[in-house]
Amino acid sequence: MMPLEVEHLRTAYGPVVVNRDVSLTVHQHEIVTILGPNGAGKSTLLRAISGLLRPRNGVIRFDGKKVTGRPAAQMAALGVVMVPEGRHIFPDLTVQENLRLGAYCRKDRDAVEEDIRLMESYFHVLATKRGAKGSNLSGGQQQMLAIARGLMARPRILLLDEPSLGLSPLLIKDVRGVIMDVRAKFSAAVLLVEQNAGL
Template sequence: MLKIQQLRVSYGGIQALRGIDLEVPDGKIVTLIGANGAGKSTTLRTISGLVKAESGSIQWNGEELLGKPIDKIISAGIAMSPEGRRVFADLTVLENLKLGAYLRKDKAEIEKDLKWVYELFPRLEERNWQSAGTLSGGEQQMLAVGRALMSRPKLMMLDEPSLGLAPLVVQDIFSIIREINRQGVTVLLIEQNANMALKIADLAYVLETGNITMSGTGAELLANEKIKEAYLGKHR
C-alpha cells in the first residue's frame, strides 16, 4: 500500500500541496481528479522523487520514500507514465521499451515482459522497428505505458493518459488500464476526463488548490451532484 500523510510541496513560495493525505491500497485503481493547477501532477512527481517535499510522509509498504533517489523508488516497484508521453522520438519502439527495463539485470524475464507488453499493445510489436517520433499520439501513449511496465512495477502511476487523444483511442487506453490492473498492478491515475476515470476507479480523491476536498468510491463521486457540476459537465 502507498500511504501519503500531510504532504506539503512548494514551488518558489507558492504552496502546490497543502498537507494532503491519501491511500492507494494494493490491487486497486485509485484516481485523483481536479482542475489544472490543483497539484495532481505534483503529487505523482513527488512520489516518484522528481520533486522534493517540504514535509510529510510517503510510505510504500511501510518504507519511507521521501529522500530516496529515483532509481531506488523505481527498484521498489513504482513506475510513472508521464504527462505528454515523453517518448524518445529518435529511438525505435523497441529501444524505448528496453529503456524502461534499464535497472533490471534479469534478461530472460525482460524478454517475457516484452512479450507481455506486446500482448497488451499488439500495435507496438507491429511497429517495434519504427522511430517513436513517427507514431500517432495514441501509439505514443501506448509506448509510454508499455515502457513504464517494462520496469515490472507493482504500482503504476499514469499522468493524463487520455490527453489529446481521439475518443475511440481513449476507450482503448482505459480498457488497457483495466487489464493491467486485472493482472495484478496497482494503478494511481490522474485524468482530466473525470467521467472515464471515476467509472474505472475503486477509490477517488478530489484535489483543489493543493487540498483534498472529497474522497470516496468512484461510483460515489460519479453520483455526487457537486462533482457532476464541477467536473462532469452537468451544468452544460
C-alpha cells in the same frame, strides 16, 4: 496491505505552494484516481511520490517504510514507476529500444522479452512499428508507447499522469482495459490523475 501511504504532504516550487496537507492511501490491487482541472497540483503530487520533487513537509511510505525524499531512481527500483504527462519517450530510439529501456532495472531477461510481446498484444500498433523511431509515431502512438514502457518495469505501483491525453475514445477504452489487466497480472496498484472522468 498498503503499498503507498501519503500523509500531510506539502509541495512547492519556490515560494508557490502547490499541494497543501494531502493524505491518501493506495492498497495493493487498488486503482485510485485523482480528478481535477489543470493547475490543481495533480502532476506535482505524482512527482513528489515518484521522487522527482522533494516535498516540503509530510511523509511518504511504501510497504510501510518511509521513503520521503528518495530520488526517482531509488523509487523506481522499489517498484514505484511513473508515466508522466506529455508522451515522454526517447524520440531517436526505436519502439523496441524504448520498451527495453523501461525494463532497465530488471534482471529477468527472458521475462523481459515475454513482456515486450505482452505490450504488443495490449497496444497492437507497437508490434507493427517495432523498428520505427519514437519521433515517427503519431501523438496517440507515442502515448501508448510511454504507457507500455512504464509497464515494462513491472511496477508494484504505477503512477499515471493523464494517460488519456491525446487519445481517441476507442484508445481510451483500450487503456482502461490495459490498466485493469495489469492490476491483476502484475498484482500492481495504480494511482492515476486525470481531467477526463470517463477513463
